[in-house]
Amino acid sequence: xxxxxxxxxxxxxxxxxxxxxxxxxxxxxxxxxxxxxxxxxxxxxxxxxxxxxxxxxxxxxxxxxxxxxxxxxxxxxxxxxxxxxxxxxxxxxxxxxxxxxxxxxxxxxxxxxxx
Numbered sequence: 212x213x214x215x216x217x218x219x220x221x222x223x224x225x226x227x228x229x230x231x232x233x234x235x236x237x238x239x240x241x242x243x244x245x246x247x248x249x250x251x252x253x254x255x256x257x258x259x260x261x262x263x264x265x266x267x268x269x270x271x272x273x274x275x276x277x278x279x280x281x282x283x284x285x286x287x288x289x290x291x292x293x294x295x296x297x298x299x300x301x302x303x304x305x306x307x308x309x310x311x312x313x314x315x316x317x318x319x320x321x322x323x324x325x326x
Contacts, residue, residue: 263308282312
């Protein structure tokens with residue numbers, strides 16, 4: 212009988228839980244059971260595991276495209292802004308989230324600051 216794969220428990224922290232937060236509002240949306248992490252370290256108290264908005268943010272920003280800053284390689288930086296969907300190209304209007312490269316993102320931020 213094959214052994215099923217599951218969560219490897221941490222010797223120090225057991226299931227090693229972390230509260231999952233919304234990328235946009237920071238509210239806790241769920242719990243992640245991390246189990247054994249590299250070097251058997253403790254899971255962070257809070258973590259963000261997705262750029263998908265929580266239900267409250269989906270409702271709040273339903274008429275907007277959420278634009279997230281992302282480097283060429285790596286994870287999003289945490290900076291974002293919302294654009295009215297009517298102001299973006301039609302092919303982006305059905306999306307909830309779009310990524311923008313750091314340089315382009317900064318150009319928009321700089322331009323808005325000069326208004």
